[in-house]
Amino acid sequence: MFSSFAPKSFPLSQHQNGNPYSPLATNDDQTCEFDFEDILDNNQLLTDQSSYQELIPTHFGTKEQNLVMQETTTSVSFMHPPNNFHMQVDDREQERVHAKFKFALRMKTKLEVIDDGYKWRKYGKKKVKSSPYPRNYFKCSTVGCNVKKRIERDIKDSSYVITTYDGVHNHI
DNA sequence: CGCATTTGACCAGCGC
């Protein structure tokens, strides 16, 4: 069963030749540099911290290092969970694990809405106390997919946007 | 007219 928890494609509105995995096109409105700011919640399969730390540099780059998405191979690694993500779990367990999976990424962009390859429906906007910027709430538009995401500007540096994904897509 | 977005209302959880 296919599933993914990360953006499907580069966070760019334009991809060369229409291929979302192609090298990045230059776009002044949105830089392509971004990094994992925080892993908010480990999934159950990776409760062993050491194994989790191994996966981050392999698949996403280290947390400290900005990851410039310029190579197809990097993006493909990024868009899918690690191969052993589904290891030794039945469908019910996998569903439970996916429902708990949550992570955030921080991206330098001037855009308010970021195209990550999935179709989202906005269902809420909230002023949060800790930030002068509103937080926007989205649900995946695909029927039966319960993935949500929140988007807000970084209060420390408003040129960055923090996107928090909640759940795992059950579709391509 | 249909669908997505907006936005105030409502709800749940938490700390006091």
Add this chain to the structure above:
DNA sequence: GCGCTGGTCAAATGCG
């Protein structure tokens, strides 16, 4: 129990 805060709902609104 009460108030605060964040998350969700849903009616109103806007737009193609």
